[in-house]
Amino acid sequence: MSNENNNSDLLVKMTNIHKWFGRVYAVRGVDFQVRQGETVGLLGDNGAGKSTLIKILCGYHQAEKGDIIFEGKKVRINSPREAQKLGIETVYQDQALAPNLSIARNVFMGREPVKGMGMLDKKLMDEESMKALSNLGLRLDSPDLPVITLSGGGRQGVAIARALHFKAKLVILDEPTVALSVKEVGEVLEFIKQLRKEGISVVFISHNIYHAFSIAERFVVMARGKVMREVTKEEVTLDKLNELVIESAIVDID
Amino acid sequence: MNTANRNYLKKFMLAQSTSILVVLIILFILFAIYSDYRFIRPANIRSLLTFGAEFSLIFLAIGVLMISGEFDLSIGSLLVFSSYIFLKLFQTGLNPFMAFLITLGVGAFLGLLNALITVKGQIPSFVTTLGMMMFWRGFTLLLSGGATESIDFSAHPLFVSSMTGVIGLYFPVQFIWFVVVAVLLGVLLHYHRFGNWIYATGDNREASRAMGINTNHVKIMCFIMVGILCACAATMQLARVSTFTSRAGEGWELRGVAAAVVGGTSLRGGIGNMGGIFLGAMTIATIDNGLVAMRVPYEWSFVVFGLVILFSVLSSMYLEKRRLSG
Amino acid sequence: MVFGMKEEVENRKMNVKSFRSFLAQRSATTLVVFIALVVIFSLFTRNHVFIGQRNITALGKLFPDLGIIALGVGMLMISGEFDLSVASVLPFTSYIFAQFMLGGYAPFWALLVAIGIGGMLGLLNGIIVVKTNMPSFIVTLATLMFWRGVLFVWSRMMPLNIRPFVERGSLFEQAMNGTVAEFFPIQTVWFIIFSVVLGIILHFHRFGNWIFATGDNRDAARAMGINTNLVKIICFIIVGLLCGLSGGLQTVRLGSFAATQGIGFELRAIAACVVGGVSLRGGIGAMGGIVLGALTIPILDNGLILMRVPVFGITAFIGLATILFVLLNSYVERKLM
Ligand SMILES: Nc1ncnc2c1ncn2[C@@H]1O[C@H](COP(=O)(O)OP(=O)(O)OP(=O)(O)O)[C@@H](O)[C@H]1O
Numbered sequence: 001m002s003n004e005n006n007n008s009d010l011l012v013k014m015t016n017i018h019k020w021f022g023r024v025y026a027v028r029g030v031d032f033q034v035r036q037g038e039t040v041g042l043l044g045d046n047g048a049g050k051s052t053l054i055k056i057l058c059g060y061h062q063a064e065k066g067d068i069i070f071e072g073k074k075v076r077i078n079s080p081r082e083a084q085k086l087g088i089e090t091v092y093q094d095q096a097l098a099p100n101l102s103i104a105r106n107v108f109m110g111r112e113p114v115k116g117m118g119m120l121d122k123k124l125m126d127e128e129s130m131k132a133l134s135n136l137g138l139r140l141d142s143p144d145l146p147v148i149t150l151s152g153g154g155r156q157g158v159a160i161a162r163a164l165h166f167k168a169k170l171v172i173l174d175e176p177t178v179a180l181s182v183k184e185v186g187e188v189l190e191f192i193k194q195l196r197k198e199g200i201s202v203v204f205i206s207h208n209i210y211h212a213f214s215i216a217e218r219f220v221v222m223a224r225g226k227v228m229r230e231v232t233k234e235e236v237t238l239d240k241l242n243e244l245v246i247e248s249a250i251v252d253i254d
Numbered sequence: 255m256n257t258a259n260r261n262y263l264k265k266f267m268l269a270q271s272t273s274i275l276v277v278l279i280i281l282f283i284l285f286a287i288y289s290d291y292r293f294i295r296p297a298n299i300r301s302l303l304t305f306g307a308e309f310s311l312i313f314l315a316i317g318v319l320m321i322s323g324e325f326d327l328s329i330g331s332l333l334v335f336s337s338y339i340f341l342k343l344f345q346t347g348l349n350p351f352m353a354f355l356i357t358l359g360v361g362a363f364l365g366l367l368n369a370l371i372t373v374k375g376q377i378p379s380f381v382t383t384l385g386m387m388m389f390w391r392g393f394t395l396l397l398s399g400g401a402t403e404s405i406d407f408s409a410h411p412l413f414v415s416s417m418t419g420v421i422g423l424y425f426p427v428q429f430i431w432f433v434v435v436a437v438l439l440g441v442l443l444h445y446h447r448f449g450n451w452i453y454a455t456g457d458n459r460e461a462s463r464a465m466g467i468n469t470n471h472v473k474i475m476c477f478i479m480v481g482i483l484c485a486c487a488a489t490m491q492l493a494r495v496s497t498f499t500s501r502a503g504e505g506w507e508l509r510g511v512a513a514a515v516v517g518g519t520s521l522r523g524g525i526g527n528m529g530g531i532f533l534g535a536m537t538i539a540t541i542d543n544g545l546v547a548m549r550v551p552y553e554w555s556f557v558v559f560g561l562v563i564l565f566s567v568l569s570s571m572y573l574e575k576r577r578l579s580g
Numbered sequence: 581m582v583f584g585m586k587e588e589v590e591n592r593k594m595n596v597k598s599f600r601s602f603l604a605q606r607s608a609t610t611l612v613v614f615i616a617l618v619v620i621f622s623l624f625t626r627n628h629v630f631i632g633q634r635n636i637t638a639l640g641k642l643f644p645d646l647g648i649i650a651l652g653v654g655m656l657m658i659s660g661e662f663d664l665s666v667a668s669v670l671p672f673t674s675y676i677f678a679q680f681m682l683g684g685y686a687p688f689w690a691l692l693v694a695i696g697i698g699g700m701l702g703l704l705n706g707i708i709v710v711k712t713n714m715p716s717f718i719v720t721l722a723t724l725m726f727w728r729g730v731l732f733v734w735s736r737m738m739p740l741n742i743r744p745f746v747e748r749g750s751l752f753e754q755a756m757n758g759t760v761a762e763f764f765p766i767q768t769v770w771f772i773i774f775s776v777v778l779g780i781i782l783h784f785h786r787f788g789n790w791i792f793a794t795g796d797n798r799d800a801a802r803a804m805g806i807n808t809n810l811v812k813i814i815c816f817i818i819v820g821l822l823c824g825l826s827g828g829l830q831t832v833r834l835g836s837f838a839a840t841q842g843i844g845f846e847l848r849a850i851a852a853c854v855v856g857g858v859s860l861r862g863g864i865g866a867m868g869g870i871v872l873g874a875l876t877i878p879i880l881d882n883g884l885i886l887m888r889v890p891v892f893g894i895t896a897f898i899g900l901a902t903i904l905f906v907l908l909n910s911y912v913e914r915k916l917m
């Protein structure tokens with residue numbers, strides 16, 4: 001909370017967000033913000049409400065209550081399409097891939113380049129998807145492969161490449177390092193650092209505090225649908241952060 | 255390894271379409287032999303192309319709908335209701351082309367109704383359309399009293415020849431329409447953005463939604479397509495036989511699913527292609543016609559189509575297993 | 581403004597609450613519909629024949645045909661699968677029953693064989709569904725057609741008179757088509773017996789719990805060590821067995837086999853369960869609701885006939901009623917639960 005007063009460089013500010021799923025009260029009045037070019041680590045136990053919170057930000061869910069301010073303007077994000085238009089790209093926890101479709105078709109799913117009258121520009125799709133993947137350090141033979149034939153890392157690569165191809169202002173990654181080999185984790189983290197160099201804001205959700213600690217500048221800890229702690233990297237050590245997360249999970253707040 | 259994978263997959267897809275073609279050719283030969291060559295007489299082939307094209311037209315859309323992950327078991331009833339609408343419109347003295355257009359609109363509406371109940375009510379489409387199958391059939395019977403009515407198109411030769419004429423002295427115009435629609439839907443499915451949305455919706459609906467695809471809209475459009483083609487087939491059939499019967503289209507719903515599955519369309523959506531759907535539809539039409547040519551009693555068709563679906567379900571399972579292990 | 585919204589939400593919750601807890605008892609909607617139908621038919625049939633003793637007795641003999649099958653289909657649907665083939669397994673087993681009596685077997689043994697064959701057809705459905713992992717409604721649609729075809733070819737669609745084989749007044753005849761205490765149709769007794777037995781299995785036996793678990797979350801059930809495939813197969817077998825019994829009851833009542841027996845049962849059985857509050861997604865349902873549903877659909881049939889609605893109209897009406905009820909249930913499921 002070091003420069004709370006400096007509102008001009010806020011990219012997105014969510015205030016008092018509430019979300020119910022039937023009887024499950026998943027997000028209970030959360031305030032969450034991301035500044036321009038900042039990398040935020042969103043931490044918390046299973047079921048803390050992290051995914052739900054960011055799914056509200058990327059238009060997949062709609063909050064029952066609460067406001068979102070994006071680049072200083074109050075916005076209503078009613079669908080993933082609207083979030084994409086604002087410049088919010090998301091790598092979903094479950095990757096959101098269509099297993100039987102080709103890599104190229106997955107990368108451009110829903111935003112296919114067209115030549116006119118809605119006809120697909122397949123050549124462009126093939127080239128661009130391969131380029132996005134090789135930027136990530138992934139060399140795949142063909143853009144025509146169905147993603148079901150890829151390894152876990154390959155699939156995660158496609159999901160990330162998709163978010164990176166469309167020049168975004170905010171990239172949200174929900175557990176991107178899960179199911180990856182050590183080498184692949186390194187590549188993903190490297191890439192997130194590169195995003196920051198380009199001035200893109202990142203929200204990074206992870207169970208793995210080491211991964212989060214190595215790239216994020218600020219940490220938000222959630223538990224039971226609420227934000228429990230917010231700290232900057234300067235304020236904590238890795239061990240201290242670990243402690244905070246565990247503490248938040250077990251402390252009974254009510 | 256990946257290259258090998260891809261080659262394998264391509265080969266597999268090719269093999270799949272080829273195998274349908276092989277089955278089709280074998281069926282042709284068998285039917286020819288066991289029907290004392292009645293099956294391959296030019297007149298019979300023409301009736302195969304005429305009659306087969308009418309329902310195959312609907313099966314094309316059924317295939318597309320199934321790729322999007324939904325079913326429609328109500329096609330026979332949509333057809334008979336559309337027939338009835340056309341009949342009544344025509345009897346008011348309306349120009350048949352006008353009546354045709356309105357009937358298409360009605361067909362689209364029937365498809366829309368199926369879609370809205372399925373999509374908005376979040377109900378499995380086989381239940382929606384099973385209910386609608388009963389409803390529209392019963393409703394048409396109620397309206398028509400179960401009677402057969404003949405129509406006189408003699409004052410409209412242009413209409414008759416555009417619906418059920420002959421091109422190049424031999425080819426029935428229905429077949430031409432069938433091919434045209436297959437090409438259009440094929441382009442839509444494989445080269446148009448909307449086609450990609452259809453595949454994505456059927457393959458992983460949540461993912462498509464997350465990527466900004468309006469999956470409800472996609473499904474609604476596919477249902478409407480089925481409805482329109484039902485109305486189209488209904489009008490063609492009326493023009494050909496000049497008689498309305500309230501039994502038109504009975505049993506087509508199963509043949510539709512069979513055609514799609516025989517053509518390699520997955521029962522879970524997301525997998526299939528227009529080539530396969532086209533060949534699958536032709537296979538079903540051939541079996542239908544071949545059984546008649548062999549003078550097999552009508553009851554046998556139930557047995558045969560039951561087996562055809564079971565067989566295609568098994569092959570569909572095989573297909574899935576190969577894909578997963580591939 | 582935000583505060584107002586919150587209040588509104590709270591208000592809505594309060595208003596809805598009592599109504600909700602009523603409707604959340606899924607069978608409650610069924611009960612409302614059931615009572616409404618009975619009242620409407622009683623009032624609007626000519627001379628109130630609907631509640632006349634003769635009609636009630638006739639209904640008591642008729643409704644278990646579908647009702648007994650619906651009990652099994654309901655359990656199957658709770659386990660997450662469908663069976664459309666009941667509409668041809670029923671006449672198929674009837675034909676077996678008639679044929680065996682023609683072949684000189686005593687009616688009792690013929691019935692046992694028919695029930696056994698029914699169970700085997702159910703087993704076949706179950707095995708195909710479980711092994712291929714394909715949607716059961718497609719698989720059973722195929723077997724529906726297949727067995728109907730086999731039956732049509734085999735029987736040439738000719739009726740078979742069985743009256744000479746079932747002695748009037750014999751114990752067997754009494755057990756299949758008699759009356760208890762001068763008034764109570766034995767078919768209803770069978771229905772009650774099966775609903776109690778299956779109800780106990782479903783709600784008080786371990787196997788019932790497995791059925792719910794399988795339908796609710798198959799992967800979780802499997803992870804907890806439940807053999808979900810076996811559960812489903814057994815449910816399919818139960819449906820087949822019940823089809824055999826119901827076929828026997830119907831054949832004895834009619835005095836002959838007819839190839840048109842069971843036509844339309846594929847949707848009516850599902851309709852009965854849906855009206856009875858069974859979820860189309862599996863995992864939700866109760867025997868009480870299924871029993872009410874199994875009564876409602878035949879009453880709908882019967883009442884509409886008495887109101888002189890043409891047969892086609894009834895078909896249309898049942899199709900529509902099914903959809904409306906499914907919509908209602910799905911709404912209740914999403915909004916109120
Ligand atoms: N679509 C949904 N329907 C109903 N409940 C949901 C849904 N999505 C999430 N929940 C519930 O909301 C709560 C928060 O879930 P959420 O996925 O946001 O947690 P999370 O912090 O992302 O956990 P994880 O680390 O396991 O991903 C959980 O109790 C979950 O069961």
Ligand SMILES: [Mg+2]
Nearest residue numbers: 050051052093
């Ligand atoms: Mg999560």
